[in-house]
Amino acid sequence: MDNLNKPKILLMGLRRSGKSSIQKVVFQKMSPHETLFLESSVKVAKHDVNNNSFVQFSIWDFPGQLGPDEFDAVSVFGEAGSIVFIIDAQDDTQEAEGKLVETVNMAFEINPELVFEVFIHKVDGLSEENKIDLHRTLRQRVSDELTQLGKSSSALHITFHLTSIYDHSIFEAFSKVIQKLIPQYPTLESLLDMYISNSRVEKAFLFDVLSKIYIATDSSPVDNATYELCSDMIDVVIDISSIYGVKNEDGCLPPADDSGAGGMGQPAGTYFPCDNETSSIIKLSTNTVLYLRQVNRFLAMVCLLKEENFDKFGLINYNFQMFRQAIQDVFNAKAKQGAN
């Protein structure tokens, strides 16, 4: 059955902590400012994300005031892949910490395989120092409380992230959440490692172009600035392609689609401007080149390399074709496995 194969991500947290806003900004292309107009959620909103072969999961957005006795905890926690708990950093965090501990406790009893990701959210107003302090304090306090309840924090998988919908941090955090749910991740990472060492590329990301979450990267450490630059490059490519790269059957360009090219609900192919031939080269003054190639309908590889290494274009292109074929093979293997 299809549903069993799709991991479930549960978005939980107190009222007004930002759950629905996060979901809409990351997966439904809502602009962060528009989230101010969102009303409080009253019931569980389930959203399926089917962007590509690897990014397939179900997000369950729980309204903040839903108590643990108001839903079927056993089946919900039992089938979930990870719980993303949102804590509003601009508010007093005590109540949120309490709810977090309570939720973790209960969920862990039902499903010890669950992964917990805590987003310390709305940190756009805080200074670097405050952010680090908050991260450390919360981590310590939660760990202490859980130990008191008899749950050692080493047995639990809890990771803390600092996030905000007003910058890239929410996308980065969600990238990490999703990567843990992709069983093929080690394969994808190795493929990227092979690609970058053979093409003299410094860093490569495999992005889901619709959500701008990266589902894999090579094993070298991720530098935030590089990730942000690559993510911004995707915006440029999509935006320019939406203007000049979309053609109707009669060969004319259709009028501007202000609702945003290729929203999640639309059937693939109407206005989504990226096709298999999509590619882009951006040269920067620091002798750095950003290179984007479409891998398949919704996956793109973005890599960063030095301009002097970009001259062997034939080699880079050939390696990319190999890489693309390998990804296709991984996908086919997954599809076969799913059919059995």
Next chain:
Amino acid sequence: MKKKILLMGKSGSGKTSMRSIIFASYLARDTMRLGPTLGMENSHVRFMGSLVLNLWDCGGQDAFMLNYFESQRESIFRNCSVLIYVFDIDSNETEKDLEYFQSCLDAIMQNSKDCKIFCLIHKFDLVPEENRESLFQERAKHLIEMGHPLKITCFRTSIWDETLFAAWSKIVYALVPNVQVLEKKLTKLASIIQSDEIVLFEKSTFLVISHATTTKHNDVHRFEKISNIIKQFKLSCSKTQAQFSSLMVRNTHFVAHIRQFTENTYILLVMDGTIPSAATLMNVEVARHAFEKIQ
């Protein structure tokens, strides 16, 4: 060549924010940090090499406004090439706003009759999308009537989308010398190199100076969208201490190149991908000299 531009409007309407985004590479959200402008802030911006825009950002608090119309009247309103008056669509003092605007119009009539007048009705992001066009038309009509016999051009703007670039592109277009010559040459170039479209942007503000289109395109807002897209990306690059130098984007239907053209401009070339890029880019290189001469 120096051109004096007056930026006026009530306190908090968004004048300094706009100026910072267009001329000082601020991101929209950085403008939240700006405080009220006290008195007048004068800045000189070099545009297109030979043009110097002398921006008079006039703080809009009541005390200052009254001064402008009385003791400083002549020195402020004399020799103006452009008056940009900013209205805040969210204002609850529309009567007062219009009174000040009328005073400006009177002062301009007396001191700089040839001045071009632009009204920017700003902060339209606060209006629900379905109401924007009708509300704008209603306000614009009233302002144009007020201004008679002076000609007034109105725009609706927001710092959160491309409408800001659309308005300011039109404003500076009115000031750039030789702009018609530029357009003619650009049209000729477009047909020679068989590109669908060529757009010329000013180097640092990325405002559109001129364009030549050989293939019809239905999106009338595409130029300001591109200004916005590239400006944003330039700011992203600067976070890593790098500067954007050139760009190519393609898919099955098109290929677009953006790169520096003359000393003060960047060029966008859009083609259908059947002609090899290298050939086109070489032709553009050769054409560059002809364009350098115009400025």
